[in-house]
Amino acid sequence: MLSHAEIGIDLGTANVLVYTKQKGIVYNEPSVVAMNMNTKEVIAVGLEAKEMVGKTPKDIIPIRPLKDGVIADYDITAQMLKVVLKKVSKIVGLSMRKPTVVVCTPSGSTTVERRAIHDAISSYGAKVVHLIEEPVAAAIGSDLPVDEPMANVIVDIGGGTSEIGIISFGGVVSCRSVRNGGDKMNNEIIQYIRKKHNVFIGERTAENVLMEIGYAHPNHTEQTMEVRGRDLVTGLPKTVVITSLEVYGALKESLEQILEAIRATLEDCPPELSGDIVDHGIVLTGGGALLNGMQEWLSDEIFVPVHIASNPLESVAIGTGKALKMISKLQKAAK
Numbered sequence: 001m002l003s004h005a006e007i008g009i010d011l012g013t014a015n016v017l018v019y020t021k022q023k024g025i026v027y028n029e030p031s032v033v034a035m036n037m038n039t040k041e042v043i044a045v046g047l048e049a050k051e052m053v054g055k056t057p058k059d060i061i062p063i064r065p066l067k068d069g070v071i072a073d074y075d076i077t078a079q080m081l082k083v084v085l086k087k088v089s090k091i092v093g094l095s096m097r098k099p100t101v102v103v104c105t106p107s108g109s110t111t112v113e114r115r116a117i118h119d120a121i122s123s124y125g126a127k128v129v130h131l132i133e134e135p136v137a138a139a140i141g142s143d144l145p146v147d148e149p150m151a152n153v154i155v156d157i158g159g160g161t162s163e164i165g166i167i168s169f170g171g172v173v174s175c176r177s178v179r180n181g182g183d184k185m186n187n188e189i190i191q192y193i194r195k196k197h198n199v200f201i202g203e204r205t206a207e208n209v210l211m212e213i214g215y216a217h218p219n220h221t222e223q224t225m226e227v228r229g230r231d232l233v234t235g236l237p238k239t240v241v242i243t244s245l246e247v248y249g250a251l252k253e254s255l256e257q258i259l260e261a262i263r264a265t266l267e268d269c270p271p272e273l274s275g276d277i278v279d280h281g282i283v284l285t286g287g288g289a290l291l292n293g294m295q296e297w298l299s300d301e302i303f304v305p306v307h308i309a310s311n312p313l314e315s316v317a318i319g320t321g322k323a324l325k326m327i328s329k330l331q332k333a334a335k
């Protein structure tokens with residue numbers, strides 16, 4: 001007999017991941033949709049669409065429907081989800097009929113936004129759709145004992161948002177969501193190079209700079225990188241060399257803002273749970289956890305142990321998948 005599929009979806013601002021019980025992560029692509037604005041037709045979704053960013057003719061536009069952590073465009077989000085589910089059903093096969101789906105939503109999302117995600121997935125034929133908050137999914141995916149009465153602290157630094165949550169006994173005790181993450185850092189890099197070097201670089205170039213020579217603290221062996229963009233004076237292509245210390249300077253403010261949110265969340269923590277945090281520390285997930293020096297910098301700033309999840313880009317997706325088993329328990333705890 002075919003058991004019906006159980007799938008978990010991490011609907012991230014930068015990446016969408018899909019996890020199935022049988023096959024683990026079966027889909028992992030950027031949350032980008034390329035649309036023909038004249039016909040409103042979806043041209044591409046995922047990696048293919050992301051590769052078009054900054055390179056398409058005027059009427060084909062790459063859109064990131066979840067860019068700031070809120071669902072900027074319900075319609076495009078729904079269309080994107082449909083394409084993703086279709087791709088996944090090809091991989092998983094027949095058992096995709098009437099799946100049970102767990103979707104992770106940013107904790108700042110509103111009831112209306114959650115309803116929209118729920119409806120988009122239901123309309124694809126899902127039997128049951130559960131929504132789960134991002135910090136809870138990230139904690140489960142990082143193998144933290146979320147259903148025990150102890151503080152599990154998650155700091156998830158994504159593309160559009162960073163979410164900090166303290167979870168105990170299956171529920172969120174305190175959380176914060178800030179609209180700050182990889183996207184803002186990329187933007188700071190673009191602005192810096194524009195002001196300092198008079199060169200305008202694209203988003204994807206900025207992201208490469210962030211990943212290669214971005215640092216969370218200034219104490220590191222300095223590195224340099226060549227970047228290409230458009231000279232703002234001559235209008236011609238130009239290559240400039242930038243250093244990791246310059247990049248650090250550009251990122252500093254964004255990092256401070258995330259740090260402030262972490263501090264504020266820890267301050268909200270009930271005192272009985274504070275002891276757990278001193279002992280067990282916090283766990284970093286999301287792409288931002290991979291920024292060079294992040295772990296050392298944060299532990300110096302907040303004086304508690306900082307761990308990086310074993311696969312920070314996948315923790316939330318794995319958590320949504322594993323949450324299926326726990327969902328009834330979590331729902332009871334939330335009541």
Ligand code: ADP
Binds near residue numbers: 159183211
């Ligand atoms: P979301 O959950 O919002 O979709 P992710 O957790 O998938 O986001 O993280 C994506 C973000 O992480 C992107 O902004 C990307 O630039 C950033 N990122 C990925 N890898 C690294 C890295 N090695 N160093 C710094 N930032 C990174």
Ligand code: MG
Binds near residue numbers: 010012158
């Ligand atoms: Mg995420």
